[in-house]
Amino acid sequence: MKEKKTLKVTWVKSAIGYNKNQMKILEALGFKKLNQTRILPDNESIRGSLFHVKHLVEVVEQ
Secondary structure (H helix, E strand, O other): OOOOOEEEEEEOOOOOOOOHHHHHHHHHOOOOOOOOEEEEEOOHHHHHHHHHOOOOEEEEEO
16 A cells, blocks of 8 residues: 655744745645644645745655
8 A cells, every 4th residue: 555645844934024925825834833843745736835935944754
């Protein structure tokens, strides 16, 4: 059986001073507070969103 891959994403840097769209992307990914960690599915949609906020988050593949 094929395992579903996931990404462990931690929001590590504040979005203050960056484009407002980047904060909206973080909210869409489910983040509410700084230093929060979320387990997200590994797919193209999520990876595309993470690409736009890669300077604000830390990603670990699981």
